[in-house]
Amino acid sequence: MGYVQGPAEGDENMSEILGLKxxxxxxxxxxxxxxxxxxxxxxEKDPRLKRAVLVCPAGLYEEKEDxxxxxxxxxxxxxxxxxxxxxxxxxxxYYPSGGAGVQFRFG
Amino acid sequence: MEEKFDAIxxxxxxAGLSAAYTLAREGLEVLLLERGDYPGAKxxxxxxIYLNPIRELFPDLWKKxxxxxxxxxxxxxxxxxxxxxxxxxxxxxxxxxxxxxxSILRAKFDRWLSKQAERKGxxxxxxxxxxxxxxxxxxxxxxxxxxxxxxxxxxxACDGVLSLMAEKAGLRKPGSARQxxxxxxxxxxxxxxxxxxxxxxxxxxxxxxLFMGEVTKGKFGGGFLYTNKESISLGIVVGIHDLMEGAxxxxxxxxxxxxxxxxxxxxxxxxxxxxxxxxxxxxEGGLKALTKLYGEGILVAxxxxxxxxxxxxxxxxxxxxxxxxxxxxxxxxxxKAREDFSxxxxxxxxxxxxxxxxxxxxxxxxxxxxxxxxxxxYTHYPELLGNIMRDMxxxxxxxxxxxxxxxxxxxxxxxxxxxxxxxxxxMKI
Numbered sequence: 001m002g003y004v005q006g007p008a009e010g011d012e013n014m015s016e017i018l019g020l021k022x023x024x025x026x027x028x029x030x031x032x033x034x035x036x037x038x039x040x041x042x043x044e045k046d047p048r049l050k051r052a053v054l055v056c057p058a059g060l061y062e063e064k065e066d067x068x069x070x071x072x073x074x075x076x077x078x079x080x081x082x083x084x085x086x087x088x089x090x091x092x093x094y095y096p097s098g099g100a101g102v103q104f105r106f107g
Numbered sequence: 108m109e110e111k112f113d114a115i116x117x118x119x120x121x122a123g124l125s126a127a128y129t130l131a132r133e134g135l136e137v138l139l140l141e142r143g144d145y146p147g148a149k150x151x152x153x154x155x156i157y158l159n160p161i162r163e164l165f166p167d168l169w170k171k172x173x174x175x176x177x178x179x180x181x182x183x184x185x186x187x188x189x190x191x192x193x194x195x196x197x198x199x200x201x202x203x204x205x206x207x208x209x210s211i212l213r214a215k216f217d218r219w220l221s222k223q224a225e226r227k228g229x230x231x232x233x234x235x236x237x238x239x240x241x242x243x244x245x246x247x248x249x250x251x252x253x254x255x256x257x258x259x260x261x262x263x264a265c266d267g268v269l270s271l272m273a274e275k276a277g278l279r280k281p282g283s284a285r286q287x288x289x290x291x292x293x294x295x296x297x298x299x300x301x302x303x304x305x306x307x308x309x310x311x312x313x314x315x316x317l318f319m320g321e322v323t324k325g326k327f328g329g330g331f332l333y334t335n336k337e338s339i340s341l342g343i344v345v346g347i348h349d350l351m352e353g354a355x356x357x358x359x360x361x362x363x364x365x366x367x368x369x370x371x372x373x374x375x376x377x378x379x380x381x382x383x384x385x386x387x388x389x390x391e392g393g394l395k396a397l398t399k400l401y402g403e404g405i406l407v408a409x410x411x412x413x414x415x416x417x418x419x420x421x422x423x424x425x426x427x428x429x430x431x432x433x434x435x436x437x438x439x440x441x442x443k444a445r446e447d448f449s450x451x452x453x454x455x456x457x458x459x460x461x462x463x464x465x466x467x468x469x470x471x472x473x474x475x476x477x478x479x480x481x482x483x484x485y486t487h488y489p490e491l492l493g494n495i496m497r498d499m500x501x502x503x504x505x506x507x508x509x510x511x512x513x514x515x516x517x518x519x520x521x522x523x524x525x526x527x528x529x530x531x532x533x534m535k536i
Contacts, residue, residue: 020360023293023384030144051351057291057359057386078149079386080269081289081359084282085351094271095142098253099234103148106294106338106383107213 020059024075032100035073037082038092044068051085077102112138114439115250115259117237117272119146121425122409123265124220125432126439128165131227133440138259139221139229140252142236147217149267151387153290153331154340155315156425157208160464164433169205173219175335176313177206180306183420184371186320186330187493191371202312210313210333210340211425212294237266240275240405246449247276247404260448263406263435265428268388270398270411278407279398284348285480286392288328288417291363292342295379299337305375306334317420320489322366324355327480330366331422332375339376341367344389344422346480389424390415394473400460401453406435416468418475418536427465434459474535483529491517 043049049069052061058075061082078101083093095101114130116123119141127139143149155178158169181196201207225231232252241249241256249258250272264272268287273279306314318330327346332339343363350359366372390396390413397413400406408414408431415424438456442448460466498513518526 019364023360023381026381026383027385054353054356054358055289055347055350057289059358059360077291077384077386079151079289079291080267080388081287081347081386083269084284084287084388085347088281095236098142098236099144101149102385103144104151104214104383104385106215107147107151107217107385 024058027075027077028103028105029074030100030103032096035071036094036096036101037071037073037076039069039071040090040092043090044070046090048086048090052082055081055085057081110258111249112136112257112259113443114138114261114263114436115140115257116263116265117250118264118266118409118411119143119217119221119231119233120150120265120267120409121217121220121428122411122414122432122435123263124217124224125165125429126263126265126408126436127229127231128220128224128227129433129436130439131224131229133436134228135440135443137229138257139224139231140235140237140250141231141233143233145214145218145233146221146231147214148233150213150217151290151292151385152211152213152425153292153333153342153344153422154211154213154425155208155333156211157423158205158426159207160426161429161433162205164430168220168223173215174209174211175333176210176308176311178208178210178315178333179312180308180314182314182316184316184318185489185492186318186322186369186371187490188321190493190497191320192489192492192496208315210315210335212335212338212340237272240272242276245403247402261404261406261439261442261453263408263432263439264411265409265432266411268390268410270407272405273398273407273411276402276405278400278402278405282390282392282396284351285346286390286396286413286476287347288344288389288391289347289350289359289386290342290344290389291359291384291386292331292340293363293367293381294335294383294385295339295341295376296337296382297339297376297379301378302334302337302339308334311336318366320485322369323349323362323485324357325482325486326350327482327485329485332372338382339379341372341376346391347388389417389422391417391422391476393417393476394469395476397469400457401438401450403450404448404453406438406453406456408432408435414465416472416475417479418472419479419533427468430463430465431460434463434465472536478532478536481529481532483525491522
């Protein structure tokens with residue numbers, strides 16, 4: 001179970017926000033077997049999902065040219081903002097399995 | 108016979124740890140389940156903790172608690188686009204023991220508190236995510252965690268702001284965006300001598316500052332800064348509803364980047380190195396947004412129950428978390444003595460909270476969420492004050508206008524009337 005230092009540089013799906021990738025790279029993340037948040041099938045273009053693009057503090061949601069919203073789970077801070085903003089009709093939302101996900105060293 | 112705990116606590120945040128510590132101190136059999144690598148691994152604060160309301164609940168804890176700095180200097184900064192008005196407060200009482208509040212980093216503090224709970228006899232299992240509740244005949248009988256079925260007389264849901272456990276028990280529904288803010292912050296390492304020099308501090312003295320106005324682009328919320336021993340916690344809290352509605356549409360992380368680039372902030376953190384970026388949702392709905400606090404075989408405490416309060420000058424959650432964990436534990440201790448863990452028996456939790464500072468604060472400040480949900484506070488007033496200050500201090504090439512007319516030109520009848528109406532709302536806080 002190796003420590004993974006944040007999302008890899010050059011990941012196209014990551015937000016373009018200045019310095020955000022590097023900032024998330026400072027956090028300790030541990031891999032999970034599968035993503036703990038998923039966009040429900042068929043909901044990729046749901047208007048509620050676009051809210052996540054604005055609210056996610058890690059900038060993990062990105063709207064593509066065709067209107068689909070994509071989620072990159074690497075770098076998730078597990079805050080729950082997207083669940084509150086978009087709702088559970090759009091997102092399948094759970095916490096990562098025990099011992100996985102972000103491990104804050106300062107908090 | 109399979110083991111049955113007196114209590115299973117879901118989540119080792121401050122509510123869960125306080126409940127575990129209190130129950131174990133009384134000799135009850137407690138299992139504390141934490142999904143992170145260690146208690147604190149998933150926990151985030153702004154942060155500062157106020158001790159006065161909870162000092163007596165945990166008299167043995169404070170002497171050795173690993174806090175950062177005691178806060179001896181308070182500050183508020185009202186930020187307009189290109190200028191800011193700053194108010195700073197120092198008082199003798201802030202510099203005398205016992206100190207009223209401390210800056211705090213949760214990974215360190217929560218881990219330490221878990222050791223104290225374990226020393227009292229609580230059993231802690233980390234890296235263990237609770238997947239579901241065991242509900243039989245309408246009663247919570249324990250939890251499913253990582254394939255194990257764990258049984259207890261009572262479950263205390265301390266699983267944080269979303270509280271999936273309280274949802275499963277039917278004590279709450281998923282929250283609405285108006286009732287929550289999202290906070291995100293950087294911990295920026297900086298030499299302690301430099302921190303002292305920049306903030307005018309000595310030794311373990313600390314500074315706390317809040318920022319309002321341009322920092323959230325007029326959205327409900329504000330910025331915060333706390334000095335730790337060898338770092339600065341710098342972040343922003345913003346209402347999720349305002350953020351998702353756009354107007355202006357701005358991505359949350361951009362707010363913090365722009366905040367850091369403000370000249371007022373840039374010089375404070377210059378040379379510092381960001382070592383962590385974190386985020387956390389905060390319940391801000393006040394009294395109306397509290398969940399149901401108990402059911403058959405279950406109690407809800409801390410953020411899970413909605414125990415966090417924004418009254419503008421302070422945003423507090425940790426004391427409510429610790430106190431609600433403590434009272435939940437007291438209710439369980441009483442229930443065990445009665446051998447009755449029904450909802451009717453566990454209702455003493457709510458009665459004790461009602462008698463305590465927790466519910467009294469929530470009732471006193473029940474008007475705060477609505478009064479603070481006023482965009483003029485975050486856009487109009489900071490600009491207005493900034494402009495008045497600019498003109499007051501400005502010396503033009505020619506003669507200077509008298510001070511009263513200088514201010515008066517910003518305060519026409521319409522403005523004064525609008526101010527009066529806003530003031531009446533704010534006076535309800």
